[in-house]
Amino acid sequence: MYRKQVRRRRALLALLVLGSFVLLTLTYGQRSDGFQRGVSTIFSPLQTVADRALKPARDLVDWFDQTFEARGENERLQAELERTRTLAVAGQEALQENGQLRKLVELDRGPALASSAYEPVTGRVIARSPTIWHSTVTIDVGSDDGVQVEDPVVSGDGLVGRISSVEGGSAQVMLLTDHASAISAKVVPEGVQGVVKPEVGNPEDLILDFIDSTRKVHRGEIVVTAGWRAQGLASLFPPGLPVGEVTRAPVVEQEASQQVHVRPYADLRDLDLMQVLTGGSRR
Helix, strand or coil: CHHHHHHHHHHHHHHHHHHHHHHHHHHHHHCHHHHHHHHHHHHHHHHHHHHHHHHHHHHHHHHHHHHHHHHHHHHHHHHHHHHHHHHHHHHHHHHHHHHHHHHHHHHHHCCCCCCCCCEEEEEEEEEECCCCCCCEEEECCCHHHCCCCCCEEEECCEEEEEEEEECCCCEEEEECCCCCCCEEEEEECCCCEEEEEECCCCCCCEEEECCCCCCCCCCCCEEEECCCEECCEECCCCCCCEEEEEEECCHHHHHHHCEEEEEECCCCCCCCEEEEEECCCCC
């Protein structure tokens, strides 16, 4: 009997506890704000202490995040800058090459070549003379393209030299500044003739030698190839190709040495695109 009463009391107590929890749940569900304020009041000091203790760790994590993010952004911007720079350089090279090709086309259509039998073959410089005299360059066209030894070579600015040796896919150009170069030329409009030779040691200076000392040449006058033909023979170079401009023509030097100084139109130190005049007359 006693045990039955104990079991009943325990069951009743459990029922009361369960009912209390249900009532508390319903009460605080309706008045959650008050409950949350209570919990916040109890745990707020602990939370403050925890925030202060964990702040250095959080700051360190934030610093790493910001550092990696900044580094990634910097790398992206650097890559974008390099791409932009590459495109800009390519654009400048394209404009420069386009300008050179335009000059070559104008020269091909000019009076010196328009009605000639020469066939221009365009090539690019792939090697330069290792000496300071700028005497030779190598281009990427050769016998496979119809190029032969002694063919004249021009840039968009004028005559630069002639082919001195040739292979299947390349050829060497002897420039006007080579010590073995000699080209028959004349001054226009006077028609004074002579031979263009290099001024040794100065790629910006040529000599028009063996001129008629009785006929005066003046500074600023134009020098072109003479291009002669006689008894079935012809010059290597067609007549009228621009060579350069007279820069110094003192009367004393003309009378004593029969020569004047000429600046070549083509920049022989900075050649890139040029044309070989193939199929012309041979001696």
